[in-house]
Amino acid sequence: MGRKPTGRPTSFDIAYAAGVSQPTVSRALRGDRSVSEKTREKIQKIARELNYTVDKNASSLRSQRANTIALLFFEDPTPDESMINPFFLAMLGSITKATADEGLDLLISFQRMEDDWHVQYQDSHRADGLILLGYGDYTKYRERMAQLAKQGTHFARWGSVSSDSSGVTVGTDNVGAGRLAGEHLIAQGRKRIAFLGHADEHYPEFNGRYLGLSAAMRNAGIEPDPALQYDALTTEEEGRAAAQALLDSGADFDAIFAASDLIAIGAMRALADAGRSVPRDVAVVGFDDIPAASMTTPPLTTVMQDIRGAGQILVETLLAQIEGRDLPPRKLPGKLIVRGSSSA
Amino acid sequence: MGRKPTGRPTSFDIAYAAGVSQPTVSRALRGDRSVSEKTREKIQKIARELNYTVDKNASSLRSQRANTIALLFFEDPTPDESMINPFFLAMLGSITKATADEGLDLLISFQRMEDDWHVQYQDSHRADGLILLGYGDYTKYRERMAQLAKQGTHFARWGSVSSDSSGVTVGTDNVGAGRLAGEHLIAQGRKRIAFLGHADEHYPEFNGRYLGLSAAMRNAGIEPDPALQYDALTTEEEGRAAAQALLDSGADFDAIFAASDLIAIGAMRALADAGRSVPRDVAVVGFDDIPAASMTTPPLTTVMQDIRGAGQILVETLLAQIEGRDLPPRKLPGKLIVRGSSSA
């Protein structure tokens, strides 16, 4: 009698059909232990028959838990909306999987640094927490991070793991990974190794990779030459320009370690244009292992980041934080993938 | 006096501070015309000061409108979660932009065909509508589509635009695009053009491209040779295998039109391994213009789909449908991008 004849069924309809009270339906479907096995089964059966689904909005409103995470990409230099950093796209896949495994929904959004992103999501209860992905000038982020943390926003960030940043960060062990690349090149007999990518503290990830390379070189008794380092952001174009500058300088070099695969691919192009053979004249190692890395000629040797692990740990970390138990920052090891660009 | 001293502010807090009733706050912030300019400004100012944001869950619950769209990827053969079809990833970027422009949130999810995806999103009021992206065997989708449409779910699909499918579909004009590729190859003097990719009606997009190629050939007085068509799904591996099979058959051919760039890239690899020069011995044209297409050696000639337009039109179409006014299916033109793989 109390049932509405039209529209989606609500928990009241299920309750009526099952002959129980409405909150019991809610309890049963949530798996609350205080509902007897028998009635739970009856309720579940009826719910299935009537095609009932819990209304997400009502549920979130009452419980103050959206069971949703927002993934915010932001790149400082965004030339084209559709040209997203391929590495982050791979991360997207892994984060999606991780959230799905936890029964969470995933909202995604691309942001410019200037936007009031924090307001849009957590403040409006759209999401319980944020995952931040972004390259770019780190100093710009820091203030925002601190602000977010103070405001009580839950977030986890992918990037350089250092103690000075607020909030929890998950990232690759860039120094260790850089060392891997350096050791590999040295093992190939290379001694004059150039580094393409920003190496200052504004870009701590790249900086870490540079430090790792330098450490490996010193360890082998080679003093890194600062003249062989050229700035580049992670685009093919900048990689090409940096390599061109390196070539134009007339400096002597027999290897390039690029801070990212896109830079490496651009550099290989410049090398080819200049008639330098890869890997005979110049060995090239990249970073990220994006899909295109295996498709270049020769295929690019690179350091693979643990993307699958990254997504999982980011979600884990964020979830822990939401539930009030903070996990420590985590560093993931890189893995060297040797292909044709660095060895014969 | 009625204010809670703690927690996020609600519209009641704003109302109290502004000396108006709570619904007036709601109206003012929504831009309802029946609020005077003066009070609207006062309310907006106070809201800004108190850092107030409308609670998305309460809003959606009451208005029965989530202002959210769910983007569902699903690929039939999903070898690895992180290996998403690059073309769809590009689409993701454009759809994200389009939804953001409309003030909508975007939920994303990867699905297997078997899942009850429709239930998860629209039924639970998480999203107002769905956008479906997926290659794979079309026949499997059809039943689901029909079911969705009957059930009143709003959705727009990217794919082959044909009259027999239920729901609104947006897609590239595959026949026209295939003709472009064919005409280009013929203009290069090629006569024995192979097609790599499924060409039957289970894969209507690929089929359209094949039909376009055939039409262009016949138009030039060349009869297409069915022996030069080899099945392949859109992966590098299948492309390689198909090209290998073609080579092994001993058939005479001087060009390949691949149904996707991934297939083309795999085919180029097989050609290189077999010592055939591209483009001298065999001209290759792909489809999609994924980022890797410009990074191969030689760079791949391909047909670019209008990704930016696609995202916008998908969102537009879906939105129209949600608002009750159905838009017709749309076909977008492809654009030939000539690179080194097809001309000297």
Added chain:
DNA sequence: AAAACAACAGTGAACGTTCACATTTTGAAA
């Protein structure tokens, strides 16, 4: 000056859950 009408703001309820608490039922111990 009365009537009519906008323009604006207020009132009460409703959206469909989950929560805290009260109440009933159950089964075993006394």
Added chain:
DNA sequence: TTTCAAAATGTGAACGTTCACTGTTGTTTT
């Protein structure tokens, strides 16, 4: 039986909006 705690269910309210009305102004019309 009676007693009592544990298990199971019911009750009423609350989450923070938006909706449909009702009421109050101030402005125009005749």
